[in-house]
Amino acid sequence: MRAVNVCLSILVSLAIALLVFEGGLRLIGKGPKDTLNQFDPALGWSKKPDYRLVRVGKEFSVTFETNGLGLRDDPMDSPAKPPGTYRVIALGDSFTLGYTVDRDELFVDLLEQRWRAEGRNVEIINTGTEGYSTDQEVAWLLEHGADFDPDLVVLLPYDNDVFWCGQQSYTSFKKPMFTKGGSLVTKGDLPNTSGGWRRTTAIGRLVSGAPEVPMFTTSGGKRLPGDFAPLFLDPPSIIGDAPERVIGALEALEAECKELGSALIIAPIPSNASVDPDFRDRFGSDVLGAGSGEWHPDVVFESYLAAAGRVEIDAADARGAMQAAHEKKACYHDFFGPDREWHFNAAGNQAFADFLYTALDPYLPAKQQDAAPIEPSAAPGEGGGIPFWMVLYAILWTGLTALYFGHYDDEAFWLPPLKVGLILAFVFGIFMGVDAGVGWLSEKSPVLASFVLATLVVCVLGFVAYKMGSRIATMAELIKAFALRGHWYLMPMVVILLTIGSLLVVAASSPLVAPFIYTLF
Numbered sequence: 001m002r003a004v005n006v007c008l009s010i011l012v013s014l015a016i017a018l019l020v021f022e023g024g025l026r027l028i029g030k031g032p033k034d035t036l037n038q039f040d041p042a043l044g045w046s047k048k049p050d051y052r053l054v055r056v057g058k059e060f061s062v063t064f065e066t067n068g069l070g071l072r073d074d075p076m077d078s079p080a081k082p083p084g085t086y087r088v089i090a091l092g093d094s095f096t097l098g099y100t101v102d103r104d105e106l107f108v109d110l111l112e113q114r115w116r117a118e119g120r121n122v123e124i125i126n127t128g129t130e131g132y133s134t135d136q137e138v139a140w141l142l143e144h145g146a147d148f149d150p151d152l153v154v155l156l157p158y159d160n161d162v163f164w165c166g167q168q169s170y171t172s173f174k175k176p177m178f179t180k181g182g183s184l185v186t187k188g189d190l191p192n193t194s195g196g197w198r199r200t201t202a203i204g205r206l207v208s209g210a211p212e213v214p215m216f217t218t219s220g221g222k223r224l225p226g227d228f229a230p231l232f233l234d235p236p237s238i239i240g241d242a243p244e245r246v247i248g249a250l251e252a253l254e255a256e257c258k259e260l261g262s263a264l265i266i267a268p269i270p271s272n273a274s275v276d277p278d279f280r281d282r283f284g285s286d287v288l289g290a291g292s293g294e295w296h297p298d299v300v301f302e303s304y305l306a307a308a309g310r311v312e313i314d315a316a317d318a319r320g321a322m323q324a325a326h327e328k329k330a331c332y333h334d335f336f337g338p339d340r341e342w343h344f345n346a347a348g349n350q351a352f353a354d355f356l357y358t359a360l361d362p363y364l365p366a367k368q369q370d371a372a373p374i375e376p377s378a379a380p381g382e383g384g385g386i387p388f389w390m391v392l393y394a395i396l397w398t399g400l401t402a403l404y405f406g407h408y409d410d411e412a413f414w415l416p417p418l419k420v421g422l423i424l425a426f427v428f429g430i431f432m433g434v435d436a437g438v439g440w441l442s443e444k445s446p447v448l449a450s451f452v453l454a455t456l457v458v459c460v461l462g463f464v465a466y467k468m469g470s471r472i473a474t475m476a477e478l479i480k481a482f483a484l485r486g487h488w489y490l491m492p493m494v495v496i497l498l499t500i501g502s503l504l505v506v507a508a509s510s511p512l513v514a515p516f517i518y519t520l521f
Contacts, residue, residue: 016495022201032201036064036130042143042188043136044175046070047129057341060100060333072097073126079147086365088124089148089262091137092156095269095343096128100333105346110353111360118367125150131173133164134246138253139176139184150262152363154356155253158269159300160227165249166242167226169193171213180244182251214238222289230303231288231295243303250311263363267316267356268304272332272342273297275323282336316359318352325351389428397424467506475502 036053040046049070055062067075081087090096090108098106108126115122125148127140134157141153164170168177174190214226216238229239250266257264273280274297283297284290301319308315325331331348333341344352397420404416434456465472475498482494 016492036066039192041190041192042176042186043139044170044173044190045129045131046140047072055099057100062098062100062102064097071126072103072128074123079144079149081149082123084121086120086122086151087149088122088152088154088360088364089141089145089150090124090126090128090154090156091141092128092269093132093137093158093161094128094130095158096126096156097130098126098128098349099130100341100343101346101349105349107344107349107353107356110350111356114353114357115364120365120367122364128156131170133161133170133175135165135177135249136175138178138249138256141253141256142184143188145256145260145262150260152263152265152360153253153257153260154360155250155264155266156269157266157304159231159271159297162230162242162246162300162303163226163239164242165245166240167214178245178248178252180241180248182248182255184252218289219294220289224288228288230300231297232290233293233295233299243307246303247307247310250307250313254311254313263314265314265316265360265363266304266308267318267359268301269352270301270319270322271297272335274301274319275326275331279332279335286336316355318355318359321355322348322351325354389432393424393428397421400424464502464506467509468502471502471505 034053036047037045038048047066047070049066049068051066053064064072067073069076069079103109108124112124172193174193176184176186178184215223216226216229216236217223226238229236273283280297284295288295305315322331329347331344331351333343333345335342400420401417404420
């Protein structure tokens, strides 16, 4: 029995140590990221129904809310089309989802608002899902199209769709794909690879590093993600038969729309490089490391237009409209800024909505000259959320200032909030600076970023060990004594007390580290 208790003591101690390490990683923002998506055996992943998520970037703060059907759209009790309604389905990826904008700025919703303001009983269903490629978008229609009964289907592909149409996995998440002849390879039997400790824990993410992405080497020796391969005039072999599989997906899409009795149009989304010559030059040299004779931003766009012609699908070319809009006001987030973001901003969504309004008009019911505007359905309450770090800063600033006043009531009333605010700003600045640096490095070299992060952790632990000195041996003796006596039920309390005591000792011995540790408390 004694041996069992000793084993339990050791196991409990290890478990607590791992939990403390896990909590620390999550505290500094290295835990699993919250996501809108969940496993879907037919599509690989789909959005969670009735879910709310706030995504914060350097240049935006966006609130996502899905309805009961898992769509970023108005509340819906069922997919059934209301009588007298002309229904449009938008098939797309993160651009269509609205990755960086709230719904009142998203081109899908801007379109519907404009139609309804004209008295047209037209609704548009937003199926945009982060990470989807053309094959998944088509698979969504095969899976759900009959339930939604669309009158018009609009496919909104983007540059990186081509490459992923030739891949069985997106990073390590399994996804459907089509054959060259238009047959769906997988039919509702995709394996669930979304779980496991490597994905759901901070320690797992640290050990696993960045998700694996297929890479290729350019003629100039630069390593790039496979997404960029279709942009080269002499495409690398990593593309494989992806372009033919895109055509297969379009053939399946065209056949399904015929079966549903709905019209179909393809409106590829232009990239920033397609509409902005200055960005094109910087992107080619700084990101691709390629000259103008090696790549072109319109290669993928033109391939979709050609594929649409081959399959006899109507297509709309937004490049001219987006170029004209971009000359007046930037339509994309600054990819070379702190976010490295390539999606539409609010102006880009408005410009694309204006283009689609004209391009789709021939397919819609005629305007009713004297009709009163139709009020849109009540949308989920989305709005710009306050960044989490601001909320945390405000809570800490308020609480620590109150404690400061309580202990040092002889100081001028303006000093405590100023001192606490400056200390917290210093602490937050260090944490956010390191996080931004590691994030930037992750884009350049995931392996090097993991190494740097691991080195930082080792340095911090080494600093703590140095400051603890001989106390570490005393702590080890204490833990050993409890373990050998079999007092496993006391181990949580012992480890927690020793951890807190160690942090306080380190804080007292180093003014540089003290603000960080006291902030934790």
